[in-house]
Amino acid sequence: MPLDEYRRKRKFNATPEPRGRVRGRSGHNLVFVVQKHDASRLHYDFRLEINGVLASWAVPKGPSLDPAVKRLAVRTEDHPIEYANFEGVIPEGQYGAGTVMVWDKGTYSPDGGLSPKRQLARGEIKVVLHGKKLRGGFVLLCPGRPLAEPGSKTRWLLIKRRDDYADPSWRIEDPALDRSVKTGRTLKEIKQGRPAKPSY
Ligand code: MN
Numbered sequence: 001m002p003l004d005e006y007r008r009k010r011k012f013n014a015t016p017e018p019r020g021r022v023r024g025r026s027g028h029n030l031v032f033v034v035q036k037h038d039a040s041r042l043h044y045d046f047r048l049e050i051n052g053v054l055a056s057w058a059v060p061k062g063p064s065l066d067p068a069v070k071r072l073a074v075r076t077e078d079h080p081i082e083y084a085n086f087e088g089v090i091p092e093g094q095y096g097a098g099t100v101m102v103w104d105k106g107t108y109s110p111d112g113g114l115s116p117k118r119q120l121a122r123g124e125i126k127v128v129l130h131g132k133k134l135r136g137g138f139v140l141l142c143p144g145r146p147l148a149e150p151g152s153k154t155r156w157l158l159i160k161r162r163d164d165y166a167d168p169s170w171r172i173e174d175p176a177l178d179r180s181v182k183t184g185r186t187l188k189e190i191k192q193g194r195p196a197k198p199s200y
Contacts, residue, residue, distance in 0.1 A: 001022075002022050002051065002052070002053045002078050003020060003021070003022060003053060003078060003079075003080055005077040005078070006020075006077045006078060006079055006080065007019065009077065009095040009096075010094065010095050011094065014091060014093075014094050015090050015091065015094045015095070016086075016088050016089070016090070017083065017086055017090065018080055018082040018083060018085075018086060019080070020079070020080020020081065020082040020083060021080060021082075022052045022053055022080070023052040023053070023081050024052060029107035030048070030049045030050075030107055030108050030109070030110070030116070031048075031049040031054070031081060031084050031105070031106075031107060031108075032046075032047065032048050032049065032084075032105070032106060032107070032108045032127070032129055032131065033045075033047045033054070033083070033084040033102060033104070033105045034046050034047070034062075034063065034103045034104040034105070034131075034133075034134065035047070035086070035087075035100050035101060035102060035103055036062075036100070036101040036103040036187065037096065037098060037099070037100050037101075038098045038099045038100075038101075038187050038191075039090075039096055039097065039098035040097075040098070041060070043058050043059060043060045043062075044058075044059045044060075044061075044062035044063065044103065045057070045058055045059070045076070046058075046059050046063065046073060046140075046158060047079060047083070047084065048108060048116065048125070048127065049081060049084075049108075049116075050116040050117055050120050051116075051117050052081070053078040053079065053080060053081065054078060054079040054080065054081060054083055054084060055075075055078055055116075055120060056075070056076045056077065056078060056079050057073035057074060057075050057076065057140065057156060057158070058073070058074045058076050059071050059072065059073045059074075059158055060072060060074075061172070062172045063134055063138070063158055063160070063172070064160060064170065064172065065134070065136075065160050065165065065166060065167040065170035066160060066166070066167065066168045066169075066170055067159065067160045067161060067162045067166045067168075068168065069159070069160070070157045070158075070159050071157065071158040071159070072155060072156075072157065072158075073140060073155075073156040073157060073158040074153050074154070074155055074156070075142075075152065075153060075154045075155075075156060076153070084102075084105060085102070085182070086100060086102075087100055087101055087102045087180060087182055087183060087185075087190060088100060088190065089190065089191060089193075099187050099190050099191045100190075101179075101180045101185070101186075101187055101190055102180050102181055102182040102183075103133070103177075103180065103181065104131040104132055104133040104134050104181055105131060105132070105181055105182065106129060106130045106131035106132065106134075107130045108127045108128060108129050108130060109127065109128045109130070110126070110127060111126040111127055111128050111137060112124075112126040123141065123142035123143075123144075123156075124139065124140070124141055124142070125139065125140040126138075126139050126161070127139075127140075131181075132181045133177055133181070135165040136160070136161065136163045136164065136165030136166065137160070137161030137162075137163050137165075138158065138159065138160055138161060139158075139159050139161055140156050140157070140158050140159075141156060141157045141159065142154055142155070142156045142157075143155075143157075180200075182196070182200065183195075183196035183197060183200050184196060184197030184199060184200040185197065
């Protein structure tokens with residue numbers, strides 16, 4: 001079942017992460033989220049709603065708006081749609097222990113004329129992101145074994161497509177980008193349990 005691996009890895013009486021459920025088909029817009037995750041190694045988790053769950057990739061260096069940059073994206077287990085709202089601290093000793101920030105979130109449109117499900121299966125996913133930080137066309141490419149199971153750590157590449165939102169000078173390290181789009185907090189403020197900023 002789609003969320004078995006997600007649930008097997010977590011103890012829901014010990015982590016604030018949602019147990020979640022697989023969503024049926026609905027008319028709502030497809031969701032994407034990028035979470036900044038200060039775990040044993042800092043990384044970004046890129047997630048796209050496909051088939052009622054969030055198909056997920058760990059992107060060590062995070063996405064880029066520079067089309068010349070190809071970011072390694074390692075496929076990880078599917079997460080529930082509810083996870084797109086998860087921000088907080090996963091306790092020591094639990095899977096993925098560390099602080100999670102909703103770094104960017106929004107909807108996306110599939111591109112290229114195929115459903116996201118078919119694109120995922122063939123190992124080439126073209127999307128247009130409508131986020132606060134990430135906008136425009138992106139492609140996820142899997143040169144190897146696209147049909148492998150979600151948790152099998154297949155290596156993909158995340159690349160910005162050339163369009164009006166491409167920006168070779170964009171840097172993810174820019175401090176202006178380093179706040180939650182959900183609460184306005186930095187990783188440090190999330191870790192300290194500070195409240196959301198008033199304007200969020
Ligand atoms: Mn992660």
